[in-house]
Amino acid sequence: MPVENTVQSIERAIRIMEELATEKEGMGVTELSHRVQLHKSTVHRILNTLLQYGYVEQNPNTERYRLGMKLLYLGGAILDRMDIRREAHDILNALAEEVNEAVHLVVPEGDRAIYIDKIDSKRTIRMYSQIGRKAPYHASAVGKAILAFLPQEDAERVISKGLEKFTKNTITDPEKLKEHLEMIRQRGYAVDDEENEVGIRCVGAPVFDHTGRVIAAISISGPTVTVTKEKIPELSEKVMESARRISEKMGWKAG
Amino acid sequence: MPVENTVQSIERAIRIMEELATEKEGMGVTELSHRVQLHKSTVHRILNTLLQYGYVEQNPNTERYRLGMKLLYLGGAILDRMDIRREAHDILNALAEEVNEAVHLVVPEGDRAIYIDKIDSKRTIRMYSQIGRKAPYHASAVGKAILAFLPQEDAERVISKGLEKFTKNTITDPEKLKEHLEMIRQRGYAVDDEENEVGIRCVGAPVFDHTGRVIAAISISGPTVTVTKEKIPELSEKVMESARRISEKMGWKAG
DNA sequence: TCCTTTGTTTCGTATTATAAAACATTGTTT
DNA sequence: AAACAATGTTTTATAATACGAAACAAAGGA
Numbered sequence: 304m305p306v307e308n309t310v311q312s313i314e315r316a317i318r319i320m321e322e323l324a325t326e327k328e329g330m331g332v333t334e335l336s337h338r339v340q341l342h343k344s345t346v347h348r349i350l351n352t353l354l355q356y357g358y359v360e361q362n363p364n365t366e367r368y369r370l371g372m373k374l375l376y377l378g379g380a381i382l383d384r385m386d387i388r389r390e391a392h393d394i395l396n397a398l399a400e401e402v403n404e405a406v407h408l409v410v411p412e413g414d415r416a417i418y419i420d421k422i423d424s425k426r427t428i429r430m431y432s433q434i435g436r437k438a439p440y441h442a443s444a445v446g447k448a449i450l451a452f453l454p455q456e457d458a459e460r461v462i463s464k465g466l467e468k469f470t471k472n473t474i475t476d477p478e479k480l481k482e483h484l485e486m487i488r489q490r491g492y493a494v495d496d497e498e499n500e501v502g503i504r505c506v507g508a509p510v511f512d513h514t515g516r517v518i519a520a521i522s523i524s525g526p527t528v529t530v531t532k533e534k535i536p537e538l539s540e541k542v543m544e545s546a547r548r549i550s551e552k553m554g555w556k557a558g
Numbered sequence: 559m560p561v562e563n564t565v566q567s568i569e570r571a572i573r574i575m576e577e578l579a580t581e582k583e584g585m586g587v588t589e590l591s592h593r594v595q596l597h598k599s600t601v602h603r604i605l606n607t608l609l610q611y612g613y614v615e616q617n618p619n620t621e622r623y624r625l626g627m628k629l630l631y632l633g634g635a636i637l638d639r640m641d642i643r644r645e646a647h648d649i650l651n652a653l654a655e656e657v658n659e660a661v662h663l664v665v666p667e668g669d670r671a672i673y674i675d676k677i678d679s680k681r682t683i684r685m686y687s688q689i690g691r692k693a694p695y696h697a698s699a700v701g702k703a704i705l706a707f708l709p710q711e712d713a714e715r716v717i718s719k720g721l722e723k724f725t726k727n728t729i730t731d732p733e734k735l736k737e738h739l740e741m742i743r744q745r746g747y748a749v750d751d752e753e754n755e756v757g758i759r760c761v762g763a764p765v766f767d768h769t770g771r772v773i774a775a776i777s778i779s780g781p782t783v784t785v786t787k788e789k790i791p792e793l794s795e796k797v798m799e800s801a802r803r804i805s806e807k808m809g810w811k812a813g
Numbered sequence: 814t815c816c817t818t819t820g821t822t823t824c825g826t827a828t829t830a831t832a833a834a835a836c837a838t839t840g841t842t843t
Numbered sequence: 844a845a846a847c848a849a850t851g852t853t854t855t856a857t858a859a860t861a862c863g864a865a866a867c868a869a870a871g872g873a
Contacts, residue, residue: 308603308606308852308853309603309606309607309610310567310571310603310604310607310829310830311828311829311830311861312565312567312568312829312830312860312861312862313567313568313571313604313607313608314607314611316565316568316571317611317613320632321632324631324632324635325635327635327638327639331819331820332819332820332821333818333819333820341862341863342862342863342864343819343820343821343863344821344822344823344862344863344864344865345861345862345863347820347821347822348563348564348565348861348862349565349568351563351564351821352564352565352568352569353568355564356569356572357668358572366819366820369639370632370635370636372636372667372672372690374629374632374633374636374690375633375636375637375672375674375689375690376579376690376691376692377575377576377579377625377629377632377633377690378629378630378632378633378634378636378637378689378690379633379673379688379689379690379691380579380580380582380625380688380690381625381627381629381630381633382630382633382688382689383582383688383689384582384624389678392677392678393680396651412627413612417627417630418634419630422647423644423647425648433634433635433637433638434630434633434634434637434638435627435628435629435630435631435632435633435634435635436631436634437631563821563822565860565861566830566859566860566861567829567830567831567860567861586850586851587850587851587852588849588850588851596831596832597831597832597833598832598850598851598852599831599832599833599834599852599853599854600830600831600832602851602852602853603830603831606852621850621851
């Protein structure tokens, strides 16, 4: 998708890095050039550039390339500017300890919610998640918890872009979603009942700042075998309590 | 520093992103073009490219540019491939809780040690640190803890590159450092006594893998007013115990 | 030994990125 | 109100750069 007034070679570098992000063990030049549909020597030259600056590293034995640690520096700078991450971390830790499931913190980012912190569960059967990844607003507990408390015109804009179907449980009817969001506003928490991913259930609650705006959401997430429907009442109380505590740390006042 | 067979415009994009990483609140086009010494319209075009792909974002009110969340996705992919981070996190949390100081996990990265996880202390007076940033081997507790257990030729290579002076306490004499590393090997822990930064003291210990190689280090770090010299014996025991537990999780066997 | 495959290097030139100039907008000063 | 200053954004001729085809080097397998 070429965009106007952009630098093509930078776009190519971006494509290459994003392709490398999908392969934990890295990739060779030939495979990568097939994937991004660029000539092998072009890919090699771009990789060499990224290699010189630490954005890519090469395994000397396998000669495969993978993302380099310099991206950690840049990502770390972003994490570091997020006050809410600092404020929420202990509360998330305590919550994860208490319920023994994965716990996540997300913030709104464009048309999706982005994971900015997580505490993994200690169970053998776990769900997979990754900082920096995004979740759809309408199909995730954290997304719905944010959507329910966004200003109406913002929520309308999200809904009007269409509600993609991820599983047979995903809410794809705008009217149905709006009713659902009203219910979330009444209850104070949201449930993703295998709407985003089969076999995963999440209970989420919104976080507010000093102006009363929703700025984030947290969730308790796990496989449906451990996050059962019977547990929802208990988990919802706990996630709301933690969200309230984080909100207060962000300057929110009840009422 | 131009390098051969590199793509100049990609290098420029990298320089721009790294400059933006130094300014939490972002920067305008004009300031940025002064800093990277490129024409304003060139900088603008590169920024626009990065903007389109989420690597940079622009505050609509101030028009300032800052790093974008896509870097969090790439950084998250790197964090996610690190098994040690997953294994160590709970142990680090417990340690931080126990000593009420900042706790860090670092791994070797080229000629420095890079921070890949941290637990901040709950005290009012804290030290500043950031995931993705690097510490010099010879002047940090984590660095020295790794250096002391590296194969001799690797340690020699590090030392032969010169020992930069950061404070009046920094060890800059190669012979003195080698004696110091021997002491660390005997004791099993390292101390950074305001060698990297005035007012900061750290106690670190190495982490080993199943082959017996040093693969990481952890530390307890804080301002000298709370991490006092009197506390070093106690803190060293605790940091070594935690490092040993992480080592075992990484497959290390004593003996 | 020959063949295949992969990563790396070379180099002519077509394409791309540059940067100077102009423009649009906002805030400040006279 | 008009003039000025400063900033971000757009336009465009062309110099510079990036591209990609071809060749090369090395390793592994038949």
